[in-house]
Amino acid sequence: MSLNLAFEKQVAIAAVRRACVLTASVFNNLVKNETLTKEDASPVTVGDFSAQAVINTILNRAFPDDPIVGEEDAADLRAESGAALRKRIVELANATLTAKLEVEEKEEWGLGPNYSQTTEQLLDIIDRGNYGGGRTGRMWTLDPIDGTKGFLRGEQYAVCLSLIVDAQVELGVIGCPNLPSDPSNPSGPRGNIFVAVRGQGAYQLPLHDPLSSPGTRLAIPAFTPENLNLLESVEKAHAKLSFNDRVAELLGVTRPPTRMDSQAKYAALSRGDGGVYLRMPTGVGYREKIWDHAPGSLIVEEAGGVVTDSRGERLDFGLGRTLGENFGVVAAGKQTHAKVLEAVKKALAEEKGQ
Numbered sequence: 401m402s403l404n405l406a407f408e409k410q411v412a413i414a415a416v417r418r419a420c421v422l423t424a425s426v427f428n429n430l431v432k433n434e435t436l437t438k439e440d441a442s443p444v445t446v447g448d449f450s451a452q453a454v455i456n457t458i459l460n461r462a463f464p465d466d467p468i469v470g471e472e473d474a475a476d477l478r479a480e481s482g483a484a485l486r487k488r489i490v491e492l493a494n495a496t497l498t499a500k501l502e503v504e505e506k507e508e509w510g511l512g513p514n515y516s517q518t519t520e521q522l523l524d525i526i527d528r529g530n531y532g533g534g535r536t537g538r539m540w541t542l543d544p545i546d547g548t549k550g551f552l553r554g555e556q557y558a559v560c561l562s563l564i565v566d567a568q569v570e571l572g573v574i575g576c577p578n579l580p581s582d583p584s585n586p587s588g589p590r591g592n593i594f595v596a597v598r599g600q601g602a603y604q605l606p607l608h609d610p611l612s613s614p615g616t617r618l619a620i621p622a623f624t625p626e627n628l629n630l631l632e633s634v635e636k637a638h639a640k641l642s643f644n645d646r647v648a649e650l651l652g653v654t655r656p657p658t659r660m661d662s663q664a665k666y667a668a669l670s671r672g673d674g675g676v677y678l679r680m681p682t683g684v685g686y687r688e689k690i691w692d693h694a695p696g697s698l699i700v701e702e703a704g705g706v707v708t709d710s711r712g713e714r715l716d717f718g719l720g721r722t723l724g725e726n727f728g729v730v731a732a733g734k735q736t737h738a739k740v741l742e743a744v745k746k747a748l749a750e751e752k753g754q
């Protein structure tokens with residue numbers, strides 16, 4: 401049975417939209433113009449912390465009892481050495497929170513000109529993201545900037561928020577400020593929000609139009625080997641790309657992979673802009689974090705896809721802040737997924753035989 405999460409969805413979209421405006425301005429002011437000196441913090445750190453402060457403020461006001469599993473914590477900001485960074489983050493978070501209300505937003509969420517926060521309040525609110533996760537109850541997951549390397553390159557990154565209830569993702573929202581609205585027109589308008597509520601479908605909305613809900617419904621198309629391609633990380637340290645090449649070969653894929661940073665890969669897959677998202681561990685013991693997969697996996701499922709690990713098992717969001725032992729991620733449309741899983745198992749067996 402689908403939960404009625406209309407209010408949660410409205411709040412989550414508004415929170416992600418505000419954070420996307422913030423991160424885009426950090427990029428334009430601090431990254432592109434290189435106004436941060438070497439002694440200053442990295443722009444991505446400024447963006448991460450202030451975006452988490454903004455989203456946590458809104459969640460805390462709208463859902464005061466809900467815990468949040470967020471990527472960042474304020475320990476470094478509280479240190480004496482964090483003074484310059486702290487000042488920048490407070491300025492940026494307050495500028496974002498006090499901006500005028502959009503039609504779908506409410507003052508009760510701590511938004512608008514009357515809601516400037518103190519430094520202490522903002523540090524505490526960043527630390528509202530320190531929940532350890534678990535199997536029962538409601539919790540939000542937040543990655544304020546996912547794909548930090550892509551963010552710095554001016555390429556893909558994502559602001560990622562989800563609501564998990566009893567270890568099942570029920571709501572997912574991903575903001576992709578740099579993703580083209582129409583994949584067939586890559587130089588056309590950019591900036592989209594992807595949203596899904598379990599049982600209610602997945603949708604794409606333009607980032608800059610707060611009245612655009614519900615948006616365009618997404619459905620993963622069927623693929624043949626000729627038009628199939630893989631979505632994968634840009635960063636070699638994040639996934640085993642040589643393994644992907646072997647799987648593509650086994651599947652008879654001839655198109656080159658699409659390399660893209662962040663959970664924008666799940667968004668791209670959900671609209672058929674790439675047929676498989678394959679992310680196998682590099683073997684260094686890295687554990688995937690729940691905030692890196694929760695919203696994306698629901699959006700793909702609601703677009704008609706299947707998301708499992710390399711054993712064919714569902715991702716387990718009830719183990720804490722991570723997904724536990726890393727068996728990789730295989731995401732694709734229903735028909736494609738079964739074939740990809742078979743190829744993945746074959747490639748794994750080949751590796752073992754070597």
Ligand SMILES: Nc1ncnc2c1ncn2[C@@H]1O[C@H](COP(=O)(O)O)[C@@H](O)[C@H]1OP(=O)(O)O
Binds near residue numbers: 546547548633638686
């Ligand atoms: N060693 C690693 N292996 C896999 N993923 C990693 C590793 N280090 C960081 N990440 C995370 O991988 C995700 C990006 O993957 P991709 O390269 O596919 O876009 C990010 O969430 C990034 O964290 P962060 O959110 O801090 O950028």
Ligand SMILES: [Mg+2]
Binds near residue numbers: 543
């Ligand atoms: Mg991330």
Ligand SMILES: [Mg+2]
Binds near residue numbers: 448547
């Ligand atoms: Mg991040």
Ligand SMILES: [Mg+2]
Binds near residue numbers: 471548
């Ligand atoms: Mg990070």
